[in-house]
Amino acid sequence: MSRPGFVLSVDAQTPPLVVFQGEKVLLERLPIDASVLYPPEALQGIRSLDEAIGRALDTPVDSEPLSALLKRGSRVTIVFEDLSQPVTSRTAPDVRQRVIELVLERAAAAGVDDVELIAATGLRRRLTAHDLQRVLGERVYASFAPDHVRSHDAEDENLEVVGELPGGTPIEVNARVASSDLVISVRLATAVGNEGAAAVATKLIGAKTARARGSFAAGTAASAASSDATNTDAFDDLVDTIGDKARVFTVDVTLTPEPTGPASAFLSKREREWSLTDRALSAGLQAATRILPARARIGLAQVSGVGYGVTSVVAGKPSSVHPLTEAFLAQQQVAQFDRPADVALFGIPNPGTIGSSLNPVTAAALGLGQIFSGATAEPVVRAGGTAIFYHPLTPWFHPLHDPAYIDFFAEVLTQSTDPAVISEQFEEKFAADPWYRHVYQTSSSNHALHPFHAWYSAAPAIAHLGDVIFVGGDHGSTRRLGFKSASTLADALEMASDSVGLAPAITYVHGAPVSISEVS
Amino acid sequence: MPGLAIRLAVTPSVYGLEHVTEQGGPFIFVANHPSQLDEALVRNALRSVVPRLVSVAVEPRSGIRGLVDQALSLRSASRLSALLKSGTSVLLFAEKTRTDDGSLAPLDLGAAALGIRTGVPLVPVALLGTFRALPPWRITVEPGRPRVSVLFSRPIRAGSGDESSAVTESIAQAIEVGLAEESRGWYGARRSPADGAVPRETEGRPEAGWRRMWKATATPTGATRRRVWQ
Numbered sequence: 001m002s003r004p005g006f007v008l009s010v011d012a013q014t015p016p017l018v019v020f021q022g023e024k025v026l027l028e029r030l031p032i033d034a035s036v037l038y039p040p041e042a043l044q045g046i047r048s049l050d051e052a053i054g055r056a057l058d059t060p061v062d063s064e065p066l067s068a069l070l071k072r073g074s075r076v077t078i079v080f081e082d083l084s085q086p087v088t089s090r091t092a093p094d095v096r097q098r099v100i101e102l103v104l105e106r107a108a109a110a111g112v113d114d115v116e117l118i119a120a121t122g123l124r125r126r127l128t129a130h131d132l133q134r135v136l137g138e139r140v141y142a143s144f145a146p147d148h149v150r151s152h153d154a155e156d157e158n159l160e161v162v163g164e165l166p167g168g169t170p171i172e173v174n175a176r177v178a179s180s181d182l183v184i185s186v187r188l189a190t191a192v193g194n195e196g197a198a199a200v201a202t203k204l205i206g207a208k209t210a211r212a213r214g215s216f217a218a219g220t221a222a223s224a225a226s227s228d229a230t231n232t233d234a235f236d237d238l239v240d241t242i243g244d245k246a247r248v249f250t251v252d253v254t255l256t257p258e259p260t261g262p263a264s265a266f267l268s269k270r271e272r273e274w275s276l277t278d279r280a281l282s283a284g285l286q287a288a289t290r291i292l293p294a295r296a297r298i299g300l301a302q303v304s305g306v307g308y309g310v311t312s313v314v315a316g317k318p319s320s321v322h323p324l325t326e327a328f329l330a331q332q333q334v335a336q337f338d339r340p341a342d343v344a345l346f347g348i349p350n351p352g353t354i355g356s357s358l359n360p361v362t363a364a365a366l367g368l369g370q371i372f373s374g375a376t377a378e379p380v381v382r383a384g385g386t387a388i389f390y391h392p393l394t395p396w397f398h399p400l401h402d403p404a405y406i407d408f409f410a411e412v413l414t415q416s417t418d419p420a421v422i423s424e425q426f427e428e429k430f431a432a433d434p435w436y437r438h439v440y441q442t443s444s445s446n447h448a449l450h451p452f453h454a455w456y457s458a459a460p461a462i463a464h465l466g467d468v469i470f471v472g473g474d475h476g477s478t479r480r481l482g483f484k485s486a487s488t489l490a491d492a493l494e495m496a497s498d499s500v501g502l503a504p505a506i507t508y509v510h511g512a513p514v515s516i517s518e519v520s
Numbered sequence: 521m522p523g524l525a526i527r528l529a530v531t532p533s534v535y536g537l538e539h540v541t542e543q544g545g546p547f548i549f550v551a552n553h554p555s556q557l558d559e560a561l562v563r564n565a566l567r568s569v570v571p572r573l574v575s576v577a578v579e580p581r582s583g584i585r586g587l588v589d590q591a592l593s594l595r596s597a598s599r600l601s602a603l604l605k606s607g608t609s610v611l612l613f614a615e616k617t618r619t620d621d622g623s624l625a626p627l628d629l630g631a632a633a634l635g636i637r638t639g640v641p642l643v644p645v646a647l648l649g650t651f652r653a654l655p656p657w658r659i660t661v662e663p664g665r666p667r668v669s670v671l672f673s674r675p676i677r678a679g680s681g682d683e684s685s686a687v688t689e690s691i692a693q694a695i696e697v698g699l700a701e702e703s704r705g706w707y708g709a710r711r712s713p714a715d716g717a718v719p720r721e722t723e724g725r726p727e728a729g730w731r732r733m734w735k736a737t738a739t740p741t742g743a744t745r746r747r748v749w750q
Binding site: 109 | 533535537538539541542543674701705706707708710711713714715
């Protein structure tokens, strides 16, 4: 059990608090009487990882040990998380590699020849050879490249139908996965809800299925029905088996929500408890932030933003393991508070491990996603309240990964920010464009539907809130997204006073949001 | 300084160091010994993880090193046990003899016996490419910074109930799997024992001496670096 979270009431003695703003880390003084919501402290990482993984594989939940499932001549596919989850270490092997090595050692001992490794990318960009090598390690990659290790291709012509969505759209999944005897799924989660659906198949579906499942109409219908306990998902049948024969064995790994490396651990500590070393590191970081240009600051984040600890490893039948993982994360990470505030403050950091800044659409979707699925179980801000985010929203897009985002920002958001209008007028055009399909398949670009789904994910939060203000946000791009920009917190509170009054209840959610890696 | 000299002379790759870093020392590292480069290479790989390390070879060393071994009684099991108790790790080159082509010779039972006696974990270490980089007939390392690899396997824990021959067998197998990685790849090396195949290229049918030597000094055929226009 980790140290529980608490709510701090700001008084005159409260030191300036850490607030992430893109690649910068600010020290902000909050108004007197504002509340600061500290999440529970992260657990210590497991020291002997090999032992923990080996134990999970040999004594799984509701399943035979992995060695008993692996048989000579069987067709085995290992599905692993892509870079939507952070790379856990800069110097030591990534935890995905550690798990996959132990799985493969058991497969080798059983005499399995037909093994393939697939990155569960969904509609996200397909991994490059370099990315795959970074995640799997040089030796595993060299053993299976180039034909037996790859990313999922949502536009592949050879997908296999394994079911049907409520609207009648067939559920098409990766053919290799559906035709396997055993699918071993290696999943990572840093926070509640971060792991995704119980069924790994949701990350291995074709673009048509993903479009029908992630459409704005489907999203609103799902949120309307979310209070209904009998609401079922078409993917519920694909949790433990995919198709007729592919049995799924999952290995769920939970990580600390923030880097625990020696250089950056102080950022998640409570400021009142900072040691002299922490203060010195903070002063150094502030100085570096002031002196370094933006590009170098990203490099700094890349160095410091690694070193995630592994807090648990559970393996077995997915329908039994998934609830255990969710409950573990909820127990460790959900913060408690008394009542929703009028104004909520959030910092949005840049992802530490991907080496680039977030584009404005992704940053907004990541920030607004926090309103409902962040560190608290309930929205931290009341309906009609104001959310204040810290992010520069620089209109910069990754030239390789974000071509669809560039056009979404330039062509779609200038016409409308209403998800219903966007869905009706633009989605089909993007989905059918052969150029986006080409760059998705060949140049590691996000799929054309990715910006649409990101924007739809922010829609419930936008509908819930009265105002959304970005402190330090680029004026042009903030306006284009339909939000307001302010240069300081005082200005932002002044702007919010129209709707929430002159003495609003303010809550600052301390720390990084759910996922600080690439947004899924 | 020796670390810099190693990096200037060869291109070292180290794998499996996480098996060592995750556990507290001391350790008994048991390695094959194809070349004079081996000790410096292992020391360089372990410099930040295992600060105190003494090395001993089963086959008596010649020259000053032999005199030092003798003066410090490093070839005595009780002396090594005392060193391990004080927290110093031991690097053992446990082959009974040195082969002329750098391949793995049968291991002495002493390493396993030391592990059983002290309860210290035994870490098999496979050294690849060092024979090619510095064969016995050369004084300096082959030019062109040849690629060499140090592969640490998972530690083997031996207790008082274990047979030293069985423990030696598992150490030898781990080293052989490591050595087979060069020709069969990581997965292939682990896959071979499931069929009862011997991963070592040299076992099975005896080969002529010149063929073994030819193979041991051949330039690896795999791509050594990524080429842009490929």
